[in-house]
Amino acid sequence: MLVIxxxxxxxxxxxxxxxWLLEIRAGVYVGDYSRRVREMIWKQVELGITEGNxxxxxxxxxxxxxxxxxxxxxxxxxxxxxxxxxxxFLPSNETEEQKCAISATNRELSEGHxxxxxxx
Numbered sequence: 001m002l003v004i005x006x007x008x009x010x011x012x013x014x015x016x017x018x019x020w021l022l023e024i025r026a027g028v029y030v031g032d033y034s035r036r037v038r039e040m041i042w043k044q045v046e047l048g049i050t051e052g053n054x055x056x057x058x059x060x061x062x063x064x065x066x067x068x069x070x071x072x073x074x075x076x077x078x079x080x081x082x083x084x085x086x087x088x089f090l091p092s093n094e095t096e097e098q099k100c101a102i103s104a105t106n107r108e109l110s111e112g113h114x115x116x117x118x119x120x
Contacts, residue, residue, distance in 0.1 A: 001059045002038055004029045004045065007074075008052030016044055046071050 004017060006027045014027070020041055021029035033041070038058060045054050053072025060067045067085065070078055075090045 002031050002033055002041075002056070003058070004041070004054060004056045006045070006049065006052055006054045007072075009054070010048060010050055010052070013045065013048035016048065017041070042069060042071075 002021070004021065006014065006017070006029075009027065014023070017023070017029045020033070020037075021031040023029050038056075042056055045056070049072055051072075053070070053074045055068055055070045055074075055076075057066050057068040059065065064084055068078065070076070075092065077088045077090060079086055079088045
């Protein structure tokens with residue numbers, strides 16, 4: 001089993017993936033191919049993804065039963081712990097301005113309705 005998920009992928013790449021794999025949901029492709037074909041498809045993803053990101057997972061005979069690769073910017077980063085591949089979730093890179101805006105919004109909500117009365 002092979003699964004590829006792409007985000008912000010150009011239409012050209014999505015069309016190319018649809019030639020080899022079944023698109024079961026927008027940006028989610030599944031199929032069953034040999035290692036050689038899987039590597040060829042992944043090379044096409046790496047060449048065509050541009051600003052987006054992608055992840056490919058496939059069945060293996062390993063302890064976890066699968067393996068995966070990622071490409072492009074994403075807050076989820078693969079890491080290995082005692083031979084098992086896991087995913088680390090990086091914190092967002094919010095700017096101080098964004099944090100202040102969120103804080104101000106939360107303060108308004110805790111003080112009641114923005115018009116001065118407590119009825120929403």
